[in-house]
Amino acid sequence: MPDSTAIRAALADADDDRIVFDLTGIEAQHRELLRELPGVSVRFAMKACPVDEVLACLAAQGAGFDAASPQEIEQALKTGVPPERVHYGNTIKSDENIADAYRLGIRDFATDSVEDVAAIAAHAPGSRVFCRLATSGEGALWGLSRKFGCSARDAVLVLEAARAAGLTPSGLSVHVGSQQMTSEAWRSALDLLGDVLAALNRRGIALDRINLGGGLPALGCLDRRGRPLDPPLDKMFAVLREGMERLSGESASPLEFLMEPGRHLVADHGAIRAHVSRLSSRRQLDGERENWLYLSCGKFNGLYEMDELQYRLEFPGHEDGERVDAMVAGPTCDSDDAFAREGGPVRVPAAAASGDPVWIHSCGAYAVGYTTQGFNGFDPLPYTCIGGSK
Numbered sequence: 351m352p353d354s355t356a357i358r359a360a361l362a363d364a365d366d367d368r369i370v371f372d373l374t375g376i377e378a379q380h381r382e383l384l385r386e387l388p389g390v391s392v393r394f395a396m397k398a399c400p401v402d403e404v405l406a407c408l409a410a411q412g413a414g415f416d417a418a419s420p421q422e423i424e425q426a427l428k429t430g431v432p433p434e435r436v437h438y439g440n441t442i443k444s445d446e447n448i449a450d451a452y453r454l455g456i457r458d459f460a461t462d463s464v465e466d467v468a469a470i471a472a473h474a475p476g477s478r479v480f481c482r483l484a485t486s487g488e489g490a491l492w493g494l495s496r497k498f499g500c501s502a503r504d505a506v507l508v509l510e511a512a513r514a515a516g517l518t519p520s521g522l523s524v525h526v527g528s529q530q531m532t533s534e535a536w537r538s539a540l541d542l543l544g545d546v547l548a549a550l551n552r553r554g555i556a557l558d559r560i561n562l563g564g565g566l567p568a569l570g571c572l573d574r575r576g577r578p579l580d581p582p583l584d585k586m587f588a589v590l591r592e593g594m595e596r597l598s599g600e601s602a603s604p605l606e607f608l609m610e611p612g613r614h615l616v617a618d619h620g621a622i623r624a625h626v627s628r629l630s631s632r633r634q635l636d637g638e639r640e641n642w643l644y645l646s647c648g649k650f651n652g653l654y655e656m657d658e659l660q661y662r663l664e665f666p667g668h669e670d671g672e673r674v675d676a677m678v679a680g681p682t683c684d685s686d687d688a689f690a691r692e693g694g695p696v697r698v699p700a701a702a703a704s705g706d707p708v709w710i711h712s713c714g715a716y717a718v719g720y721t722t723q724g725f726n727g728f729d730p731l732p733y734t735c736i737g738g739s740k
Contacts, residue, residue, distance in 0.1 A: 356737055368733060418440035502546045556602040
């Protein structure tokens, strides 16, 4: 288990439901990423964990931020980072959004259409733009393959339009999908970047930045069938290093490389202390009897990604004793508030009783940002941050 001794101690000390973030672990994860990819500048994807203390600890380590709205930009700037370490990474933005970001000092904008380029030129004159390329998303738990990004051919047109509009065509970006599980996805993305870079070179557009996006996986959860995730991280990093070196050699000008890690930095360094609502047994329509373990925490207050992941559960005080198979679900009356049925039952203590604590591991990503403001009357979880550099 990736959880630190400190985070386990904090879970044990908690006498109510809450999320615990280990800032020391997040800092160490950031340092490890920089060791694997020397020279890369980190722009943390804020949506993965919009917690002020987490953002502050990453900013102190030299990271910047990938923001998707003026509200996120304001939150990022409150950490003290200069505006040049924050970019507006959302290709979807209104004229008002663009103007607000420009007013806040942002000069780097993602784009994927000539319409968006025209809006940036009108409301953020003289800014730099990087064009997001579409990828298939194959191999990722969340593919992100349609809403964002354009084709290689369109990318050339978009950056030519940016130049004509008085903007600086600064770079290209990709995103291979969230929780990417293959190194082949990175290789394909780097090949695509190389093709577009060459086409731009021929048109006299010399880029200075390549944004490799997000997608780096976390390790601590299980897949929908309850099997440990085992992404080939070492191979991914090797492919990225080789690709960065190749692109640098093919570019008409020096390149800076960025990445937008989200869950890779925070997922395995956050955990939830929840409790058992009820362990019950009832017969289904097919006549089979089924156990259900209902937790105080579910899809709407911390475990939004339970449709694609199974979180690792620990039952302190029930290390020994009989176990039974049970479907795991949250406390609301929404039928989606449960582990995906493809995952089948989970082994849980037969003696689990209402009120018993449950530790839910590796849920530091998206636990806060996706939380509703009280769906079905169940409050969002409070959080505690431990450790970190002083």
